[in-house]
Amino acid sequence: MTSELVQNIKDILKLSKEGNEVSDNSSLNSEVLVQLGLPIIAPIPVGRSQRIELAMLAVTQGAKVAEIVELLTWKDFEGFVAGILSENSYSCVESFRRRGNSEMHGMEIDVVGVRGRTIIAIDAKMWGVRSGKGSALKTAAEKQKTRTLELSSELDRLSKKLTSLTSGSFTIFPVLVTWLVEDVELHEGVPVVPIFKLNSFIHELDNYEDLVVNYTGQLSS
Numbered sequence: 001m002t003s004e005l006v007q008n009i010k011d012i013l014k015l016s017k018e019g020n021e022v023s024d025n026s027s028l029n030s031e032v033l034v035q036l037g038l039p040i041i042a043p044i045p046v047g048r049s050q051r052i053e054l055a056m057l058a059v060t061q062g063a064k065v066a067e068i069v070e071l072l073t074w075k076d077f078e079g080f081v082a083g084i085l086s087e088n089s090y091s092c093v094e095s096f097r098r099r100g101n102s103e104m105h106g107m108e109i110d111v112v113g114v115r116g117r118t119i120i121a122i123d124a125k126m127w128g129v130r131s132g133k134g135s136a137l138k139t140a141a142e143k144q145k146t147r148t149l150e151l152s153s154e155l156d157r158l159s160k161k162l163t164s165l166t167s168g169s170f171t172i173f174p175v176l177v178t179w180l181v182e183d184v185e186l187h188e189g190v191p192v193v194p195i196f197k198l199n200s201f202i203h204e205l206d207n208y209e210d211l212v213v214n215y216t217g218q219l220s221s
Contacts (some may be wrong), residue, residue, distance in 0.1 A: 008032040009058040013071035015047035052079040065196035077111050077126040085113035088202045093161045119170050121148040125178040141187035148174035152217035167221040175216050189213030
């Protein structure tokens with residue numbers, strides 16, 4: 001059943017990618033649909049949160065991350081990244097924004113994860129194969145460094161999104177997550193992590209601390 005479950009999830013993700021619903025369920029197993037808590041009669045609504053849950057389930061059942069990522073939208077991809085952080089006991093906020101005005105520019109970080117006194121600020125790049133990879137990653141890394149430095153002075157605002165934050169000092173790491181690279185790379189001191197290695201990178205973050213740029217932020221009481 002595991003292989004059939006994974007294949008049905010892949011089909012659901014593919015069929016619902018454009019319109020968040022499956023209009024033709026002829027290729028799907030009705031028993032699997034029931035197992036997944038989905039209706040067996042089309043059209044079958046499959047919202048973003050369900051798509052992310054299905055993607056996470058497929059990976060836990062042995063699906064290759066790269067195969068699942070191909071079936072996601074860029075917004076799903078951010079949610080998938082946040083899901084991996086959540087599985088590792090991080091509290092997450094997606095699309096953390098600061099609106100710009102005449103005195104400061106706007107800023108957005110795709111995923112912010114907090115665990116203890118550690119904050120990971122992630123730029124989720126759903127890039128496939130492309131020319132000029134090195135230059136693109138370097139530019140993205142530089143921008144993420146700037147955003148993360150700015151985040152270090154925005155912790156009071158972040159605490160309104162994550163009420164579990166307590167006052168004190170935090171160490172903040174900028175990270176790029178993509179499927180463009182095959183192994184963890186460093187650009188401008190920013191780790192560029194392939195999505196299929198994000199889980200292991202989180203577990204091994206302590207090993208990278210001396211190599212990765214980081215910033216200190218203070219949350220007032």
